Amino acid sequence: MSARRLGALVLASLLALPCARPAAAADFVPVTGSGSTWSQVALDQWAAAVKKNGITVNYTGSGSTAGRTDFRSAQVDFAVSEIPFQLRPEDGSPPEVSKRDYAYMPIVAGGTAFMYHLTKNGKRVENLRLSGETITRIFTGKITNWSDPAITKDMNGVQMPNRKITPVTRSDGSGTTAQFSLWMDGQYPDLWRPFFKKKGLTSYYPTLPGGKQQNGSNGVAAYVAASYGEGAITYVEYAYARNAGYPVVKVKNKSGYFTLPTASNVAVALTKAEINADLTQKLEGVYNSADKRAYPLSSYSYMIIPTSTQAPFTNEKGQTLSTFIDYFLCAGQQKAPELGYSPLPKNLVEAAYKQMNRIPGHITAGTDLSRCKNPTFEGGKNVLLETAPQPEACDEEGKIPCGEPGAGTSASAPPGATAAPTADATTPAVAAGDAPVVAAGSTAFAEPVEVAAQSGTALVAGAVATAVLLGALMLPPVLTAYARRRRRAGGAR
Amino acid sequence: MTRRTGAVLAAVVVLAFGATAAADPKTIETATATPTATPSATATPSPSASPSTDPDGPDDPDTPAEPTDPTDPDGPAKPEYPGNTKGKVTLDQSTDLVNQVIRVSWRGFTPSSDAFLSDSTTHVVRVYQCRGQRPETVADCYGSGAFTYPDKPKGGGVLPDGPTNAVTALTASNGRGYADIEVRTIAESASLACDAVDDCSIVVIPNDGDPTRPTLAGQLATQAYLDSDWAWANRIVAPIGFAATAATCALEDADFRITGSPQAKRLVERWQPGLCTSKADLDVDYTSLGEPLARSSFQTNGTDVALTTRPEDTAPSRAFDYAPVGISGIAVAYRVDDADTGKPITGIKLTPRLVAKLLTTSYSMNAACGPGVKDCNKATDGNPQDIFQDPEFLRLNGEERSWPSMAWPTVVSGDNDLTYELTRWLAADPEAAAFLKGAKAPGGMTVNRNFKGAEFPTSAFVSRDPDKRFVHGFIPVFGLSDVARYLVTNRDNSENYVKDQYGNYVKTGPYAIGNRGLFAVVSTSDAQALRFSSARLRNAAGKYVAPTDASMTAMLKHLKTNTDGVTQLPDYTAKDPKAYPLTHVQYAEVPTNGVEAAKASKIAAFLEHAAGPGQKAGIKPGTRPVGYVPLTAAMRAQTKKAAKNVLAQKGTIPEPPGAAAPDAPAEPDAPEPVTLPAIQAGAPAPMGGRLSADAAALLGWLLPALLGTGIGAVLLGPILYAAGRFGLAVPALPSPRLPHVSPRGAGRRRKP
Structure with missing residues (x-):
């Protein structure tokens, strides 16, 4: 480091003091990180977005386990992982002790989705809905055929084809696997533990008879999307399913509603996340959220940030890293829904800034969140939460699944249609934050719900929903009568 | 165009070792006495593959190497190894560099022993980017095992700025070879700290083995010894200079968001720092996303502007214009x-x-x-x-x-x-x-x-x-x-x-x-x-x-x-011997209604840039990078027209894409689909069982109609039911056809 550069840096930091964000960009040194592929889609876009500010962030999606290892061995400045360092791993692997000082900082939320590829009568199934127990049975080898009675029951009697299920799991050390196994261990220990033969989570999925394994989030998604992926199902962050244009399972929540991992459903569920003192997450409340909208497998991804200048970290890198963090906690979260994530809610953003302030050389930021362009708290309110659409009636347990004849709405709504925000009911902020997720769904699968649910006032929504439901119930006899009279089949589908 | 830029295409720097050694206090004096120590320069045109499109062309191909200053170095601390007297190195660009790839070519080297690099290959060549015009030791070169930098941990081994950019290459039997190396500015590599003030160098190290132990050349001339003293002595150093720090944007929130066309990524990223430092003071956020998702995001107000190659294939829900912004392939x-x-x-x-x-x-x-x-x-x-x-x-x-x-x-x-x-x-x-x-x-x-x-x-x-x-x-x-x-x-x-x-x-x-x-x-x-x-x-x-x-x-x-009257797609059957078929226009879908004036003016300014300065080729922020060709005059006019419509904000929602478009996927069989009946159970599906865009487009029409039908049926249901139940005459109503009761109606977004 030349004296000239040092001098410039000192000057820059002096100048930076009065204004919250330094304007001088010439002195950003690059920072390097590795880890999670779950959140890589968002990280890559953020890193690209700050290039124009002269900030270089090199990120390698090598899997959470590799990221934590890289951090401990001082190969990277920061790591990204879905789970904290495993200090007392219950799966018998050696403890992950970091000699570098670190803190956990949430970066983006999302849903671990179940992307599947299933064809019935020559058409792709897009309205599959499953209970957590059924999912666990599938991924522990207890349910091996799509026509299994448990699946038929979740589908309220609608039978899926008699076809082998191919569960696709990760072959590499994966935070997604850890999140998924943590959920199974917490919710269905009697199913998970006999299969795992231990308790707790694992980053390495046990071999599953009849299953396939692939390396990385992209790998499992590619397998399911492949033509030979017929019958396959995998767990992967929603962004990967969206990219591939494949449907994901609606998962039953505690209120008996089947929900998708949309930005809003994830945000709703995460309001029940307990944050430990070190900002790690306790998700029991999320898994068991009683909100009808909650997506049970919601979680957030952590950045493991250095809190000392132990090599390879420096104060200058701290300036870069904290500037990057300042971007993605606020404006960068606007990209989340479009990509298949959920923006961090305000409490997590506040907590994240506190952690950011432990980075050596950090900038001053986050003191005035009213300037933060995070789409979840426009004007001090969690807009995403307030406007999160309620599930449709047909998404409730015991009802004809949405998309099935007689369910009241069609599951194969035209692309874009369901997502179109109802004109005056939503604010621009909501449109920016929430609509894309819905839109995404609609390119490959449908969310007919939103038509009714998004119309602002509860009254209107209720009325429309009632009408739809009523229509659904009354349609068949009417059509029969109509058909009889016209002596031809009614084309009411 | 500065003098430095003029040298961009064919600047050539060749320094025999002695020239650099002369200024190197750590190298031995005998080296400076080598007869070939005089700096020499050759003018070699850049390799024909050079894609650079500097509009002003190479006007100063001869850039003499900087004269060196022979001073007396300290006494030798290491064994004496001879310098490289035969080799010549050419860079296809050595000044005004940004973070980019340059080609380093050489001749007069000893041919490598194999066609492929292996651990036993001898006469291997390493190309490094190094600190300073005259790096002292290999410790100044990024990626070498000895590379030094502040706060280097004792154990070493960790590279502070990510993976190395050094390249290991071979020399062909004619003594020639080349390597493409990514040169890094201070933004990518703080530890090298190359910028407009601090020059750096490309160091080419052919490892010909330890001349004092020629019998061991089979081992010592391999890649394992590329960082050895004898290899370093054999180096050729070519100074490189960087462009003034590329303009960077102040850290402020973006004026609007653009999503889409991964093909347009380099164009938008080139424009970003140009726009934010221009008079327009325009800070644009860009998300690279597959066009179908981007179009969908735009139509649902998820993003302010979408970039797309193909037009909308479903009924739009926003008022918008298509504006050509770039052409790539x-x-x-x-x-x-x-x-x-x-x-x-x-x-x-x-x-x-x-x-x-x-x-x-x-x-x-x-x-x-x-x-x-x-x-x-x-x-x-x-x-x-x-x-x-x-x-x-x-x-x-x-x-x-x-x-x-x-x-x-x-x-x-x-x-x-x-x-x-x-x-x-x-x-x-x-x-x-x-x-x-x-x-x-x-x-x-x-x-x-x-x-x-x-x-x-x-x-x-x-x-x-x-x-x-x-x-x-x-x-x-x-x-x-x-x-x-x-x-x-x-x-x-x-x-x-x-x-x-x-x-x-x-x-x-x-x-x-x-x-x-x-x-x-x-x-x-x-x-x-x-x-x-x-x-x-x-x-x-x-x-x-x-x-x-x-x-x-x-x-x-x-x-x-296409039927929208604006967007265009290539006619792949056009018989033009000179044409590269896979050439596509990237269009911005820009909102022409419902956007507040401040944002609208920013979007319009973006389009003005796209229709003007953004099409000028160059290497500076705001210009058009390589791999894109300029918009035609008609396209630029279209973009300017769209800019006006964005400012006016009086647009209406366009008609749905027509069914007769030659290239628009409005019919399931529009662009000569190639289909075989499926032999297996399941639908005849495109590569992944996905709906083809054609089919999707068709569904895009069918399904709203069906949904409309459904809603129509819902509304009529009770009446018909009553009618049926009570034996009233059922009117011959074509009930399943109420196209206007589509959810799109509700989805239309009109802001004052």
Whole structure:
């Protein structure tokens, strides 16, 4: 480091003091990180977005386990992982002790989705809905055929084809696997533990008879999307399913509603996340959220940030890293829904800034969140939460699944249609934050719900929903009568 | 244009070792006495492959090396090794550098012992980027084991700015060789700290072994000793200078968001720092996303502006205009080395059918059947092992040549206009279309049998062959720029199909230079910026044309306008010998209603830039980078018109895409779909069982109608029910047709 550069840096930091964000960009040194592929889609876009500010962030999606290892061995400045360092791993692997000082900082939320590829009568199934127990049975080898009675029951009697299920799991050390196994261990220990033969989570999925394994989030998604992926199902962050244009399972929540991992459903569920003192997450409340909208497998991804200048970290890198963090906690979260994530809610953003302030050389930021362009708290309110659409009636347990004849709405709504925000009911902020997720769904699968649910006032929504439901119930006899009279089949589908 | 920029294309710096050694206090005095120590310079034009399109051209090809200042160095601290007296090194650009790839060529070196780099290869060459114009030791060179930097941990080994950019290369039997090296500015490598003030250097180190121990040359001249003192003494140093720190944007929130077209990424990223420092003071946020998702995001107010190649195929829900912003192409890029010489092969020609063979994984690869082979892949039985054994390819590209083995082709995953257009081009070629339909190619090769039932065009590449070697071999990659990253690091996206001891399928490592057979489908902008060779593709006139500014511009005469009256897509059947078929316009979908004035004026300013300064070629922020060709006058006029409409904010929601568009996918069979009846259960589906865009478009029409019908039925239900129940006459109402009661009506968004 030349004296000239040092001098410039000192000057820059002096100048930076009065204004919250330094304007001088010439002195950003690059920072390097590795880890999670779950959140890589968002990280890559953020890193690209700050290039124009002269900030270089090199990120390698090598899997959470590799990221934590890289951090401990001082190969990277920061790591990204879905789970904290495993200090007392219950799966018998050696403890992950970091000699570098670190803190956990949430970066983006999302849903671990179940992307599947299933064809019935020559058409792709897009309205599959499953209970957590059924999912666990599938991924522990207890349910091996799509026509299994448990699946038929979740589908309220609608039978899926008699076809082998191919569960696709990760072959590499994966935070997604850890999140998924943590959920199974917490919710269905009697199913998970006999299969795992231990308790707790694992980053390495046990071999599953009849299953396939692939390396990385992209790998499992590619397998399911492949033509030979017929019958396959995998767990992967929603962004990967969206990219591939494949449907994901609606998962039953505690209120008996089947929900998708949309930005809003994830945000709703995460309001029940307990944050430990070190900002790690306790998700029991999320898994068991009683909100009808909650997506049970919601979680957030952590950045493991250095809190000392132990090599390879420096104060200058701290300036870069904290500037990057300042971007993605606020404006960068606007990209989340479009990509298949959920923006961090305000409490997590506040907590994240506190952690950011432990980075050596950090900038001053986050003191005035009213300037933060995070789409979840426009004007001090969690807009995403307030406007999160309620599930449709047909998404409730015991009802004809949405998309099935007689369910009241069609599951194969035209692309874009369901997502179109109802004109005056939503604010621009909501449109920016929430609509894309819905839109995404609609390119490959449908969310007919939103038509009714998004119309602002509860009254209107209720009325429309009632009408739809009523229509659904009354349609068949009417059509029969109509058909009889016209002596031809009614084309009411 | 500064003097420095003028030297961009063909600046040449050649310094014999002695010249640098003279100024090097740590080198020995005898070196300065070498007769060849005088700095010399040659003017070598840049390699023909240079894609640089500096508008002002090379006007100062001769940049003499900086004169050195022979001073008396300290006494020798190390054994004496002779300098390099024979070699000459040429850089195709040495000044005004930004973070980019430059080509370093040399001649007069001792030929390497092998065509491929291995641990036993001798006379290996290392190319480093180093601190200072006269690096003192190899410790100044990024990626060397001895590299020093502040706060270096005692154990060393960790590179502070990420993986090394050093390149290891070979010298051919004629004493020549070259390497492409990414030069890094202070923004990418703080530890090198190269910028407009602090010059750096490219150091080329041929390791010819320890001259005092010639008998051990077999060991000492290998890559294991590239950082040795004798190799360092043999170095040739070429100073490089960087452009003034590229303009960077202040950290403030973006004025608006753009989402879409991965093909436009480099263009938008070039514009961003230009726009934020211009008078317009425009801070644009960009998200690279597959166009179908981007269009959907725009129509649902998820983003302010979408970038797309293909037009909307469903009924829009926003008032918007299409504004052309850039023109790029699709390249079939490759890195293929001659198996004899190890030298990169250029000028590869491909027919559409050869591209179809590549993309359908129709070569038998490492699963070829043969006598005594168990467990081979029957789906490619009888087909050549790879393209380099395919008679069709060899006839075109040289049967006598030594070709390497082919790696798995790398393509982008998910729905992308790039994929749709590339496969539409395949379907438009009679030979390729017939091949995809199952016809035998000359020589007997057939499409991978797993592609029966596949439809083309398709918007997504997916794997179709369940053979384990194919499952772990052909894996489409998330993100177009990542596809380029695989090729630039000499990798494919395959993994070992046998698990390692931890149960993981380990990713295939980089292929050694000299031993590469890599193909990737990328944008022309990535191909040119990263100096990939791009295949010369056979166009409809039967000519093999590489993607160049001229050939892409020639294709602009053969664009067909879609029913929206604005967007255009190439007519792949146009018989123009000069045209590169895979040339596409990227359009911005810009909102013309419901956007507040402040944001509208920013979007309009963006379009004004796109229609003006943004089309000027150059290397500075705000200009048009390589791999894009300028918009035509008509397109620029369209963009300016759109800018006015954005300012006015009086637009109306456009009519839904018409059914008669020649290229718009309004009919399921619009662009010559290639379909085989499915042989297996399940739908005849495009590559991944996805709806083709055509079908999707059709559904886009059918389904609103159906939904409308449903709602209509709901409303009529009680009445009809009552009617039926109470025996009233049922009016002959065509109840299932109430197109106006579509949810789109409710979805229309009109703001004051």
